[in-house]
Amino acid sequence: MVMRLRFEKRLRTLQSSVQLCGVCCNKLTTKHLFSRISLSQGGRRRCLVIHIGNISSSQKNFPASQENGVDRKFPNVKAERQKPPWRILFFGTDDFSLHTLKVLHSNRQQLDYKLVDTLEVVTKQKCSVRRFAEVTGLVTHDWPISITPEKFDVGVLVSFGKLIPSKVINKFAYGILNIHPSLLPRWRGAAPIPHTVLNGDQETGVSIMQILPTRFDQGPIVKQVKLPVPPGCTTLELAQGLGEKGSQMILEVLSDLVSHLDNRVQQSTEGVTLAHKLSRTMAYINWESQTCQQIDQQYRALHELLPLRTEWNGKAVKLLDMIITEDDVETAAEVFFKTKHFSPGQPFYRKKSNKLYIRCKDGWVGFKSLILKKPMTAQDFDCGYLSKTLTYPDMKFTSVKNGLFQKDS
Known part of the structure; x- marks a missing residue:
């Protein structure tokens, strides 16, 4: 009883100065304090006092979704890996994916607004992405790849054409982001741009989503932008515009990655169309x-x-x-x-x-x-x-x- 009265007095002192919990960053309440007491019995009173004490200036910058410098939605991410620049592994093969690789490589070389720390590439032999990577000195890997844990923060995938297994996806603290040139769930599949032109769509766009290990193009949407289809355009002309837009969008996502992932939304089950491979x-x-x-x-x-x-x-x-x-x-x-x-x-x-x-x-x-x-x-x-x-x-x-x-x- 004496112990409870002491902590109630301590709580009133903290509340009068609008103190927050050092763990969850919420305002302290009696219920909040007592729930912590039940977890801090057994001679660990000192630990509890530290827990509810004044928070440091560094802790004040943590969003409500973080605990002790670690994002609760990404519990395995260290504090220093919660902001740019990011360690990125890029997956791509063709000219469309090359737009994004060039932008990431350019950003990596900047002195200010640097979002890319390290950049390595997974690709196939004899393609435009490999040629660019070799000319610029980027480290390249063949598929399938074995990834060292905690070597990369996030993957960026564009026109790769391979289903990525969960054992690879789980090696990235923030998963793998896929740049897809359509307004998902419309035109899921291997050839969204040709199908957009083929069917006379008036509107298209770019979707950035987190990939799932079991199926193509069905992951949650992180960012999506709508664009008009230029009248009379061809597949390659439209691909040029969408490729450039997608490369700009991925920089916007990387600039505030955790926030974008926190606000991702599941794809609609309505309006699903399939863009099967061209034959x-x-x-x-x-x-x-x-x-x-x-x-x-x-x-x-x-x-x-x-x-x-x-x-x-x-x-x-x-x-x-x-x-x-x-x-x-x-x-x-x-x-x-x-x-x-x-x-x-x-x-x-x-x-x-x-x-x-x-x-x-x-x-x-x-x-x-x-x-x-x-x-x-x-x-x-x-x-x-x-x-x-x-x-x-x-x-x-x-x-x-x-x-x-x-x-x-």
């Missing part, structure tokens, strides 16, 4: 079911990676250099064929513009060149396959189902 089948055109707009989107999404394809008399054809169709093509075709009725896949070489036009569901799409056994111009194709054929009006490019636009059947 050759996706490059084929279904002349009966696809509109001019859809073929334009297909071309802008794929042609820098996969040329559009069709078939001519059972032989594969690659269509190159797609152009915007002139307004008077329909009239010119009617004059040439002496009919207003055209079949999907029907070709029309227009000598005036030296372009090959092909009929689709709702109009004509044009190409300057193609590959049929060998590269050729539209005029070459006309001379070799159209003008010398008596059945020219009846010859057509063959449609191939590609599974795109959900109406392809």
Whole structure:
């Protein structure tokens, strides 16, 4: 009883000067004190007094989520590893991920606003990321990798293409951050940018999330920014803009990493779409079911990676250099064929513009060149396959189902 009265007097003294608990940084209360007394019995009264005593100036700077200089949400993180600069292990392979690696490397060399302490790279052989790392003298690792505990604070992953196991993720005090070029949960998967262009999205963005060991692109969102899709852009053009934006965003996250992680949110279960890996089948055109707009989107999404394809008399054809169709093509075709009725896949070489036009569901799409056994111009194709054929009006490019636009059947 005497002991309790002494501590109540001590508590009133502390409260009168608005003292805080040295452990949790909350205001002291009677209930708070007694709960600590029950933990401090057995001759450890002195320890309790220290616990509720005046806090030091360094402790006053700790947020409410920290205990004794260690963040309660990251209990294994030492006090000196709770602020930049960070020890980073970067995972990446392609040109899109190279944007971020260059920015991290540049920041590491700065004298002020330095967010990167050490920087090492995990990548594959013969790729743009490895070439840059070797030229700049960054330490590189092959996948799979064995990581020394407490060597790195956080991982940064961009276009790596490998599912990272928990035994690797757990070696990072703050986990691994993934820069993903879409507004997750839309376009989870390997090819979000081509699918954004392919489907005619008006809005896209960049999401930074913590990766999970069991599935791709489903981790909590740390930061997300929306961006408009530039009209008429291609996959590589959009990738350039999103890559630059993502590299800026990761610096913003690293500047206040703990706060961003504290405020991460789970992804919505609604609006989930999958951006599966690109395949050759996706490059084929279904002349009966696809509109001019859809073929334009297909071309802008794929042609820098996969040329559009069709078939001519059972032989594969690659269509190159797609152009915007002139307004008077329909009239010119009617004059040439002496009919207003055209079949999907029907070709029309227009000598005036030296372009090959092909009929689709709702109009004509044009190409300057193609590959049929060998590269050729539209005029070459006309001379070799159209003008010398008596059945020219009846010859057509063959449609191939590609599974795109959900109406392809």
